[in-house]
Every structure is written in structure tokens, then in C-alpha cells.
Amino acid sequence: MKLKSQPPKEATVTYREAPCSGNEINGLGEKEFRRAKYIYHSNGKSGPLPFDKMQHVFRYSVPAKMLPRIVRGAWATFRPHGTISDHRFEVSDAKKMTQQIKAKALDLGAGVVGICEVKDEYLVEGAVNKYRYAIALGLPMDREKMLTVPGHTAAMEVQRVYTQGSYLTVDLTRYIRSLGWPTKALPINSSSEYLHIPIAIAAGIGELGKHGSLICKEYGSNFRLTTVLTDLPLVPDKPVDIGVEDICATCQACTRACPPDAIFSEKQWVRGTKKWYVDFDKCVPYFSSTYGCGICLEVCPWSEPGRGPKLSEKLLNLREKKSG
Ligand code: SF4
Ligand code: SF4
Numbered sequence: 001m002k003l004k005s006q007p008p009k010e011a012t013v014t015y016r017e018a019p020c021s022g023n024e025i026n027g028l029g030e031k032e033f034r035r036a037k038y039i040y041h042s043n044g045k046s047g048p049l050p051f052d053k054m055q056h057v058f059r060y061s062v063p064a065k066m067l068p069r070i071v072r073g074a075w076a077t078f079r080p081h082g083t084i085s086d087h088r089f090e091v092s093d094a095k096k097m098t099q100q101i102k103a104k105a106l107d108l109g110a111g112v113v114g115i116c117e118v119k120d121e122y123l124v125e126g127a128v129n130k131y132r133y134a135i136a137l138g139l140p141m142d143r144e145k146m147l148t149v150p151g152h153t154a155a156m157e158v159q160r161v162y163t164q165g166s167y168l169t170v171d172l173t174r175y176i177r178s179l180g181w182p183t184k185a186l187p188i189n190s191s192s193e194y195l196h197i198p199i200a201i202a203a204g205i206g207e208l209g210k211h212g213s214l215i216c217k218e219y220g221s222n223f224r225l226t227t228v229l230t231d232l233p234l235v236p237d238k239p240v241d242i243g244v245e246d247i248c249a250t251c252q253a254c255t256r257a258c259p260p261d262a263i264f265s266e267k268q269w270v271r272g273t274k275k276w277y278v279d280f281d282k283c284v285p286y287f288s289s290t291y292g293c294g295i296c297l298e299v300c301p302w303s304e305p306g307r308g309p310k311l312s313e314k315l316l317n318l319r320e321k322k323s324g
Contacts, residue, residue, distance in 0.1 A: 006150060006259050012289035019050045022280030026270060033272030035125040036195060040284065051284060058288040062159075063152045072163050081184060082173065088180030091233040098235045101176070105137055108171050109164055112138035112218055114203030114237045118194075118229065122202070127193035131184065131229035133236065134194070135172070136203035139165050139226070140219045143305055146298050150290035158224065158292055165226035172228050183230040196225040204237035207244035211254040211263055211296035212278035217242050217312050220302030242308070243315030247301070248276065254296040260286040263296060 023029075025039050040051045049055075062070070091097045098115060105113045114136045118129050145157040166187035176183040186192045197214055200206065205225070206216030213221050217240075255263045262282035267274045278296075287293040302308050 006295060007290060012260075012286045018281060019053075022051060022284060025050065026277075026280055027272075028277060028280075029269055030271050031269050033121070035121060035123065036271065037125050039280070054284055054288045058292070061289070062155060062291060066152075066156055066159050070159060070163075082177050084177045084182060085180045094233040094235050097233060101135065101172075101232070101234060104175055105135065105168070105172055108168050109139065110137040110168060111140040111223060112205055112216055114200065114205045115234050116199060116202035116204075116236050118199070119202075122195050122198045124193050124195070129194075131182070132231050133229070133234050134199045134203065135228040135230065135234075136196070136200040136205050137165065137168060137172075137226050137228065138200070138205050138214075138216060138219065138223045139168065140223045143222055143303070146222055146294065146303075149294040149298050150292065152291065154294060155291035158294070161224045165224060169226050169228050173230075176228070176230050176232055179232065181230060181232040183228060183232065186227040186229065192227070194227060194229070196227055199227055200225050201239055202236075204240045206240065207242060208276050209244055209254070209300060209302070210248040210251070210265075210276045211258075211300060212276055213297055215242075215244050215300065215302045217302075217308040220304065220308055221297040221300045222303040241316075242312040243319065244302075246315045246319055247311070251301065253299045253301060257295050257299040258283075259295070262286070 022039055025037050027034060027036075038049055040049065040055055101115075102113045116134055116136065118131055118134050120129060122134070123129055139161050141161050142157050146154050148154050166185075169185035169187050173183040173185040186194055186196070197208065200214055201208060206214045209215040209221060211221065214225065215221050216223065252265070255261075255265050260282040262279040264277055264279065268277040270277050283293075297303060302311060
């Protein structure tokens with residue numbers, strides 16, 4: 001798969017002198033566990049962040065035609081809570097309720113759905129969790145539009161999916177509240193104190209790829225995540241193994257395609273876990289100057305429509321043969 005030519009890294013806006021190292025804030029090289037800190041996407045609670053100026057570059061460079069979508073999506077962010085019905089539906093069969101919630105989420109527009117129990121490590125430092133379960137929701141993006149990354153067309157498509165995701169979370173929480181259970185939407189237009197990627201991994205949506213984003217069998221990396229929290233009794237899913245580790249060990253598609261060379265070829269220690277990691281200080285100036293970049297997501301072989309299930313089967317069979 002070939003993308004159109006991309007702006008060279010020299011053509012992008014960057015700091016004369018960076019305020020600090022984003023990699024340091026993220027805990028690159030740290031072998032002890034600690035929770036993540038807010039770093040880039042600010043919200044009402046995060047206060048001023050070290051990379052706010054870079055985020056302003058991103059915000060103010062978006063095309064004017066995107067504004068109505070941003071406003072619609074932002075409107076959803078003001079509706080994460082609501083009135084809970086007085087008539088609680090007592091759940092005698094959590095498995096059946098899980099099926100019901102997943103079917104509702106798919107009906108409301110989700111492409112993939114998974115459930116996990118919330119752990120403190122899925123929240124940024126200092127944030128307090130009040131819910132037992134997280135419902136991770138993945139929404140596919142239009143592949144043809146995303147093949148134009150980086151640019152206005154792809155950025156518009158990302159914003160369309162963000163807005164759709166925000167409405168999806170609000171509608172799903174409304175449904176859960178109608179059953180008499182507490183819930184909260186985490187619309188994706190703003191930074192949240194909950195980390196969508198670790199939640200989605202625990203909920204069995206997919207695996208982390210070398211490009212630092214999630215890969216799922218259905219859409220590769222050509223999708224966006226959002227989350228709903230709840231105390232409604234549900235049955236959690238388990239993390240999946242679709243073979244991402246096997247291919248990322250040798251594939252270089254994203255590392256070669258990334259203009260600022262931000263993707264590490266080896267796993268790194270980050271806050272106590274050895275994992276794939278993207279160099280924040282190299283990626284973010286390019287990302288902010290190119291309407292959200294996204295090149296690494298689209299060159300990934302898993303993102304080719306229909307390829308994921310076959311690729312996963314092939315990789316897992318190969319692994320079995322090697323071990324047997
Ligand atoms: S979004 Fe991906 S391809 Fe673009 S600069 Fe960041 S890591 Fe590189
Ligand atoms: S492009 Fe290749 S190395 Fe990068 S995340 Fe996708 S499969 Fe892994």
C-alpha cells in the first residue's frame with residue numbers, strides 16, 4: 001500500500017527550544033511502574049500542559065469546514081452524565097446482559113465492542129475511578145479517505161468518527177441509565193482521565209502495534225476508540241492474541257514510513273512495562289503540523305480492508321508450526 005507523498009519533517013512547525021522532554025513525562029526508560037500523566041490533549045481538569053502551544057498549532061490549523069463537526073462533537077462532551085431511572089433492572093444473568101449491551105452498542109454504530117474491569121493503572125496520575133466496568137468501543141474510519149493522510153480529507157474523516165463516537169457513548173449511557181444503573185460517557189473530543197488504549201487491550205479489542213496504536217483484527221489500525229464506564233453487572237472479556245507481536249518483530253512498514261523517524265524498532269521500558277513506544281518529541285511536532293498525521297496507521301498491513309482475519313490465522317499457524 002502506497003500513500004501520496006508527505007511533507008518532509010523539515011517543513012513542519014517545531015519549538016526553537018522545547019519546554020521539556022515529552023518522553024520524560026511519559027516515563028521512557030523507567031523500569032518502575034507509575035501511572036501516566038497528562039501531556040498533550042488538555043481538558044478542563046488537566047490545567048495548562050507543557051505542550052499546549054504545540055496543541056494550539058494543531059487546533060488552529062484545522063480546516064474551517066471541520067468546525068461544525070468539532071462543535072457537534074464538543075456538545076456531546078457536556079453530556080457525560082444524566083438522570084438514572086428509579087426503576088432498576090436487577091440483573092440475574094450478567095452474560096445475557098453483556099450480550100444485550102454489546103448488541104445495543106453495535107446497533108448504535110460501534111464496529112467492535114469489548115468489556116473489562118477498570119483498574120487504577122488505566123487512569124492518569126491522581127484521578128479516582130468510580131466505576132466497575134469499562135465498555136471499549138471501536139469505530140471504523142473510511143479507508144479511502146484515510147489513505148490521503150496527512151491532509152484535510154483524512155482530518156475531516158477522523159473528526160467525523162470522533163463526533164460519531166461521542167454521540168455513541170452518550171446514547172449508550174442513556175440506555176444504561178434507563179435500566180437504572182450508573183454510567184458515564186467518555187466522549188473522544190477531549191482528553192480523558194481514563195486511558196482508552198489500555199482499556200481496549202484489556203477488553204480484548206486488539207493488541208498494541210509497533211506504531212504505538214491499537215491493532216484489531218477487523219479494522220487493523222484504521223479505527224478510533226471511545227469508552228463508556230458503568231456499574232451494570234457485565235462479564236469482562238480477555239485480552240486477545242491475534243499475532244501482532246509476531247509480525248511487528250520483523251515488519252518495518254511504519255518505521256520506514258514515519259517522516260520524523262519517531263517509531264522505535266525495539267520495545268522500550270515505559271513506566272515499568274517493556275512495550276512498543278513512539279518518540280513523543282519527534283512525533284508530536286509533525287503530528288501537530290499535519291492535521292494529525294496518521295501515516296503509520298494507514299501503512300500498517302493490518303489496516304487493509306479484509307486482511308486482518310487471514311493475516312492473524314496465518315501468523316498463529318506459523319507460530320504453532322515453529323513451536324511444534
Ligand atoms: S503519527 Fe505515526 S507516522 Fe506520523 S509522526 Fe507520529 S509516529 Fe510518525
Ligand atoms: S506497520 Fe508493521 S511493524 Fe508497524 S505496527 Fe503495523 S504490523 Fe507492526
